[in-house]
Amino acid sequence: MSQHQRGATETQQELSLLSVRDLTVEFETDRGPLRAVDGVDFDVERGETVCLVGESGSGKTVTAETITKLIRMPPGRIVRGVAELDGRDLLSLSERDLRAIRGDRIAHVFQDPQHALNHCYTVGWQIREAIQVHEDVSDAAARERALTLLNQVGIPDATTRYDDYPHEFSGGMKQRIVVAMALAATPDLLIADEPTTALDVTIQAQLLDLLESIQTEYDMAILLITHDLGVVAELADRVVVLYAGKVMERGSVYEVFDTPAHPYTQVLFDCLPGRGRPLRSIGGTLPDLHDPPPGCRFASRCEYARKECHTGDQPPLYDVADAQTASCVYYGPGGDPDALRNGQSEGDPDG
Ligand code: SF4
Structure with a gap:
């Protein structure tokens, strides 16, 4: 159980960790408003993995990024809906309050690790920084924790590699470092958007294994965005199928894989x-x-x-x-x- 869960009240324990209701998002374009997400509902429980599945343009990334208001507004606009974390609507929070939630309670891992890392700083410095943004700890304590995280995500010889720059790592290793940064504040929910798409097949499998093991270790929920049903089979507890901005089907991974209904x-x-x-x-x-x-x-x-x-x-x-x-x-x-x-x-x- 995470530190946030330990602090949760009994009432909160009965709520879903994340509850998205009637989420509707438009983008202003030269041709007028484009409704990318239209009335989407789903829940994510503590410690489970929910996969948002669908082809390009189905609205899965917009859905995931709207939860922490990462979409650019404008041109984006949240027309209606709520995204409640432990009963608190994230969509009505100020940018300042949301910043405290991003990285702390909800962390993101994106498709391309290149964009998540700053190539001017060592990876150790960046993980330490991510820790100290959320926790008031000394440089020495933050370094220790950063080394622990590098070890946890499987970076060999972490003590030496702590002082290496991102360009000195392979794509798969970079994505592991991004996952280490995401874990810096022991989030309750990891939102991972196509985290394996930029990696070759063998490295993809390793990263999926890593996500599975850290989920168990941190009792963390994962909202995974993917078009890859192989990834869904590997990780999902529940599946939400999106098409053209609408939910077409929801169910447990067994139900949806054994007897796809829609x-x-x-x-x-x-x-x-x-x-x-x-x-x-x-x-x-x-x-x-x-x-x-x-x-x-x-x-x-x-x-x-x-x-x-x-x-x-x-x-x-x-x-x-x-x-x-x-x-x-x-x-x-x-x-x-x-x-x-x-x-x-x-x-x-x-x-
Ligand atoms: S049969 Fe079902 S999925 Fe097909 S068009 Fe009608 S409502 Fe949609």
């Missing part, structure tokens, strides 16, 4: 080899988020689409199984979920 999730999995189904790609493109069509956002690409899929709003998230919900009319009143599960189309994609 047609979009099913196609995502059919892009993966080794699942005993013919490989296929997703035809078509994302809808224009400047002026999305009515109905289900996935309708123009959905082989099961029916007439009602092209009218009204995005279907609500209907119950599918224990913790699994899907935004699809086939799970609503009068729907026939078996038609989706059996791969039988009863609809007309063109409505």
Whole structure:
């Protein structure tokens, strides 16, 4: 249990660590407002890993960066919604209050470690600085802790390498150093946005193992943003599938992998080899988020689409199984979920 959790009240213990509700974010563009995230809801519990999954343009990075207001505003604008950490809405905090939360309770790891490190300072100095921003400790104590962190993230010969500069490390080692900086204040939540994408495959596996081990050690929650279902399988407890700014499906990793419910999730999995189904790609493109069509956002690409899929709003998230919900009319009143599960189309994609 982290120091923050130990200090939490009984009431707070009953709350999700992070609760995002109706998050809606727009960007002002030359063509008018573009709604990148539209009514997104999900929770992250203490110590668990939640993966936000979806193709480029699905809104996963905007969702993650809005939680700590890292998106540039303007052109970004939070239209509505809340992102509560232990019941306290981060979106209504001042920049000063948020700075105290970023790095301390919520830390970020981004795709490219190059941008997270300052190439003018040694890695030891940068980790020590990250520690001292959040804790009033002496240089000697901060150095000791920085060395411990370098050891924890698997930097060999940490005492010597403490005084090396970022350019003297490989990409994988740089990302480990970024993780060490993120752990400097023992955060309750690590937001990792495609943390392995810039790394080669063997190094990716090592970094995933590292994230898993530090999560256990720190009892830390992870919100992982990825388009890679292999990464999801490795780390996730729960999965939130996003498409065109909307949540299409939520569930435990077992539910979503064993019986993907939403047609979009099913196609995502059919892009993966080794699942005993013919490989296929997703035809078509994302809808224009400047002026999305009515109905289900996935309708123009959905082989099961029916007439009602092209009218009204995005279907609500209907119950599918224990913790699994899907935004699809086939799970609503009068729907026939078996038609989706059996791969039988009863609809007309063109409505
Ligand atoms: S069947 Fe309709 S509601 Fe369900 S995913 Fe396809 S288009 Fe969307």
